[in-house]
Amino acid sequence: MDSLHAIGFYVSAAISVGGGLAVAFLPGRGSRGVALGAVGVGIAGLYLSLNAGFTALVALVCYAGCALLIAAPQYRAVETVVAGAWRQAGAVAAGGLFVVLAYAAWRGKFAHPYFFYLGGVNSASVGRLLFAHDALAAEAVGVLILVALVGATAVWRVRDRGR
């Protein structure tokens, strides 16, 4: 990656992460929609600096749609029943997730499908990597998503019964 692309990459990274933090802390649906639009511009810039122009265009359109949905007048607030202590614990867990994933990105030894399966990087080799070489990790992620969905459904049911 040359200097121009690298500068674009870091500027886009700052815009996207800063916009995400603004979405987290700004009050009001309008300001949150604008911040989500800034996130979309930043992510599209990241794709552009990674030589993914078409993906950048798709991301720009999709994130503009997300920003419009979040800022639209049809927006209805739904208050959660989760207590503040659990939200704080979740915020700390999000910080822990960042630390763990950043450590994995820094120290991880990435498997290369070419060396494992002597073929090109395509959907078949990635599928073999996920469901053969890293099958246990893929199943762990599946269980995690299932637990999260069941937990969200349980919270929703508790809220409905409390009405």
Place this chain on the structure above:
Amino acid sequence: MTAGLVAVLFVAVALVAVGAFIAVWKRDLTAALAGLPLMFGGAGVAFAGVSRFAAPGGPPALGQGVSALLAVAALALVALGVGIAGRGTSR
């Protein structure tokens, strides 16, 4: 100045973590939906970065295709969530 795969993965991790933070921190569930596009965007950036850096001889279109699919999925999920929230409160 340059940026490699580790820098791309760091940015992707930051986006996923900020998205998770929004999803758990917001008291309003509809506002918490805004965390989904960030998490999906982080995953998409990781896919695009891996296809850009880790496969110099292979076709990069797979990672870019997955990234575009994730962006469309994020839009669909936000639309679904906002629609369900509006339907649930208009009864």
